[in-house]
Amino acid sequence: MAEKVTRELVVIRKTPITENMLRITLGGDDLKTLAPDQESAYIKFLFPPDKSERPTLRSYTIRHQRETEIDIDFALHEHEGPALNWALNTHAGDTIQTRGPGPKKMTNPEADWFLLLGDMTALPAISVNLAQLPKNAKGYALIEVASKADAQELEHPESLQIHWIVNPVPSGEQLLEKLQILPWLEGQPSVWAACEFESMRTLRKFFKQDKSIPKTHIYISSYWKLGQSDEGHKLAKRLDNEQMEGQG
Numbered sequence: 001m002a003e004k005v006t007r008e009l010v011v012i013r014k015t016p017i018t019e020n021m022l023r024i025t026l027g028g029d030d031l032k033t034l035a036p037d038q039e040s041a042y043i044k045f046l047f048p049p050d051k052s053e054r055p056t057l058r059s060y061t062i063r064h065q066r067e068t069e070i071d072i073d074f075a076l077h078e079h080e081g082p083a084l085n086w087a088l089n090t091h092a093g094d095t096i097q098t099r100g101p102g103p104k105k106m107t108n109p110e111a112d113w114f115l116l117l118g119d120m121t122a123l124p125a126i127s128v129n130l131a132q133l134p135k136n137a138k139g140y141a142l143i144e145v146a147s148k149a150d151a152q153e154l155e156h157p158e159s160l161q162i163h164w165i166v167n168p169v170p171s172g173e174q175l176l177e178k179l180q181i182l183p184w185l186e187g188q189p190s191v192w193a194a195c196e197f198e199s200m201r202t203l204r205k206f207f208k209q210d211k212s213i214p215k216t217h218i219y220i221s222s223y224w225k226l227g228q229s230d231e232g233h234k235l236a237k238r239l240d241n242e243q244m245e246g247q248g
Contacts, residue, residue, distance in 0.1 A: 005100070008095050009098050020075060020145070021074070023072070024074065025071050042100060043060060043101050043102070044058065075119075105219050107133070116143075118192075130154055135158075136159065143162065145164055145165070165178055175202075196223070197233060
């Protein structure tokens with residue numbers, strides 16, 4: 001669960017990272033209360049209420065954390081909404097209410113090799129995971145991006161291969177197709193995957209039915225749902241979780 005601590009953070013600068021990725025650096029006095037080592041944890045942005053009395057919340061990963069700053073990366077190909085509109089229009093000196101952080105989602109270190117999959121919404125978390133893997137780690141990272149220009153230079157173990165999959169409309173099928181042509185390495189993998197809702201379901205079925213990955217060695221989640229608002233995605237995710245729990 002995310003901490004219920006609300007902070008007012010200040011926009012320090014905006015930096016284009018790639019064609020479809022924008023980095024916003026936040027700071028301010030309230031950041032001093034953020035615990036260290038929170039890279040890959042998420043914070044919730046609180047946007048003013050629209051038709052309800054409650055603020056609209058959106059979750060984003062902490063990509064970098066320094067003593068007085070954090071970086072949040074926004075994928076610009078997402079459907080329009082309060083978070084993306086804010087990111088595109090905010091300026092240095094603006095303030096934003098945030099809540100959190102929530103727990104970090106990392107790979108299981110007790111593994112023989114590592115497999116990370118996701119689209120651009122998961123790229124910040126994948127980047128942190130790759131950077132924190134042991135230097136001798138091996139495996140694959142499969143990352144869907146909107147264009148060739150969105151591939152980034154990422155810190156990663158030398159024996160772990162990064163594969164960029166160009167796909168303007170992310171789909172689990174392309175991630176799965178690429179995965180299936182790669183050699184499945186020996187031993188127990190640690191799987192980390194985050195992507196669009198239907199893509200997540202496609203990958204989850206493969207890992208559960210075809211590869212029998214134990215729950216201890218897999219993290220898989222959806223960050224958004226094609227054609228749905230964030231609220232619609234949350235509803236679909238809740239119903240899917242209830243269905244999975246019913247299946248045991």
